Amino acid sequence: MKKLLPTSTAGSLPKPSWLAEPETLWSEWKLPAEELPDGKQDALCLSLHEQQLAGVDIVSDGEQTRQHFVTTFIEHLSGVDFTKRETVRIRNRYDASVPTVVGPVSRPKPVFVNDAKFLRQQTKQPIKWALPGPMTMIDTLYDAHYKSRKDLAWEFAKILNQEARELEAAGVDIIQFDEPAFNVFFDDVNDWGIACLERAIEGLTCETAVHICYGYGIKANTDWKKTLGNEWRQYEAVLPKLQQSNIDIISLECHNSRVPVELLGLIRGKKVMVGAIDVATDSIETPEEVAATLRQALKYVDADKLYPCTNCGMAPLARHVATGKLKALAAGADIVRKELQALP
Structure with a gap:
């Protein structure tokens, strides 16, 4: 029988300090090139082990093998020049x-x-x-070739599908596409963003997910959140x-x-991965706080479709904080799971 309320993470987890600078996005690798492949695999195993010890049900690589x-992903593509750099505004924020x-x-x-294998x-x-x-890929580039956000996104969608x-x-069970840009460019999302996403999942038989968040717990994102007022209704524009x-x-x-x-x-x-862990604070949630968020979500999401998760990736957090949060996620989900199973 499939487990009720299976837990997972939204994406990245902290890297060990011997691999990259802790609590830093885009951190340089610390190992020399000849040692890096083994080091990345060791970190992946470590991240998996920490997820398993915490009680996470749907596990990931913790994005240990990637800087960002x-x-x-873009580094491995043809047609993009990393020596020609331009300054752009990312998601209208920084x-x-x-x-x-x-x-x-x-x-x-x-x-x-190969990492997935x-x-x-x-x-x-x-x-x-x-x-x-x-859409998030095109927002992280300067386009001197296509000169069209839609055209470039469509090309990326075909590549992502491959x-x-x-x-x-x-052997991957769930493929998730990270689209924080969906919380910013609402007209584009509805005009062509979702169509591009559907092109990216064409022909897949495994489960597919889209992750839409308010970003890592970095200053640019937390400052932006302060401008959004008492109600954040961005999802209202794209969820229908x-x-x-x-x-x-x-x-x-x-x-x-x-x-x-x-x-x-x-x-x-729809199945919903409900972010029940705040990644923008070092404060570790109690299991009861996690459970309270899940109970609220259950008013609008059927129990067999609710997947407790983190709000976003946790790469910028200290490892002990991230581990504590994962344990709280698993324990909170277990509280609500038992409540559901006790219902007549």
Whole structure:
């Protein structure tokens, strides 16, 4: 029988200090090139072990083999020049130096498939793999070739589909596309963003997910959140069309956010990864706090479709904080699971 309320993480987990600088996004690798492949695999095993000890049901690689959830994928593509850099505004929030699209983009070889095969060998648990979504990819680049956000996103969607099909063949159970840009560019999302996402999942038989959050717990994101007022209703603009899409699971930020929980009603019928862990604070939730968030979500999400999760990735957090939060997630889910099982 399938487990009720299976827990998972939204994406990244902290890297060990011998691999990369702790609590830092885009941290340089500390190991020399010849030692790095083994070091990444060791870190993946460590991250998996920590998830298992914490009681996480659907495990991941913790994104141990990548510096950043978007740029590491793009680094492996043709048509993007990392030496030609431009400063762009990321999600209308902060400036970053990014590579330039200089020609047609393509994927000469698989990017994460060998890592996924390695993870599959380490566990019999369901595994989830995260890929950047097409719209978030184009928001992390300067485009000097296509000169069209939609056209570039469509090309990326085709490339992501190639990668996703091979990840599925490698034994991945859930393929998740990270689309924080869906919380910003509402017209584009509804005009062509969801269509691009559906192109990325074309032909897949494994479960698919889209993760839409308010970002890592970095200053640029927390400052932005302070400007959003008492109610964060961004999801309202995109959830109705996502409810009609072919995506199986929608992953949302819920705990300690000002998202009105009733917005979950807009996607009734979909499976929902409910973010019950705040990644923007070092404070570790109690299991009861997690349980309270899940109980609120259950008013709008059927119990067999609720997947307790983290709000976003936890790469910028200290390892002991992230581990504590994962344990709280598992314990909180267990409280509510027992309550549901006790119902007549």
